[in-house]
Amino acid sequence: MSNLDRLRSAFRTALGLPDDVDVDRLEYRGIEQWDSLAHLTLVAEIEDAFDVMIDTDEVIDLSSFDKAVEILGKHDVALAG
Numbered sequence: 001m002s003n004l005d006r007l008r009s010a011f012r013t014a015l016g017l018p019d020d021v022d023v024d025r026l027e028y029r030g031i032e033q034w035d036s037l038a039h040l041t042l043v044a045e046i047e048d049a050f051d052v053m054i055d056t057d058e059v060i061d062l063s064s065f066d067k068a069v070e071i072l073g074k075h076d077v078a079l080a081g
Contacts, residue, residue, distance in 0.1 A: 002079075002080070003050070003072075003077055003078060003079045003080075004069075004079045004080070006049050006050070007046070007049070007050075007065075007068060007069065007072065007079060008023050008024070008065075009049070010042065010045040010046050010048075010049045011023040011026065011042065011045075011065060011068075013045055014038060014041040014042035014044075014045040014046075015031070015033040015034055015038050015041075015042065016033055016038075017033065023065055024065050024066075025064075025065065026064060026065045027063060027064040027065075028062070028063045028064065030064075039059075039062070040059075042062070043059050043062065046068060046072070050072060050075070050077050052072065052075040052077065054071065054075075058071045058074075
């Protein structure tokens with residue numbers, strides 16, 4: 001499984017979404033499932049999946065799938081498609 005697929009899986013798990021949902025264009029509060037509590041669950045899922053610690057500013061900035069890719073890049077996680 002690629003790192004990009006692992007990130008997609010983290011989003012689906014944290015937000016309780018089925019495997020067939022395209023998460024690549026998701027944005028915070030863009031769907032009902034991504035509320036403030038799910039946001040913290042998502043942060044924990046990403047941290048566990050990639051063995052990183054996301055700092056407070058990054059938690060606040062994590063506003064979309066694309067932003068998650070950017071944040072993980074700062075932690076030296078390669079997310080090529």
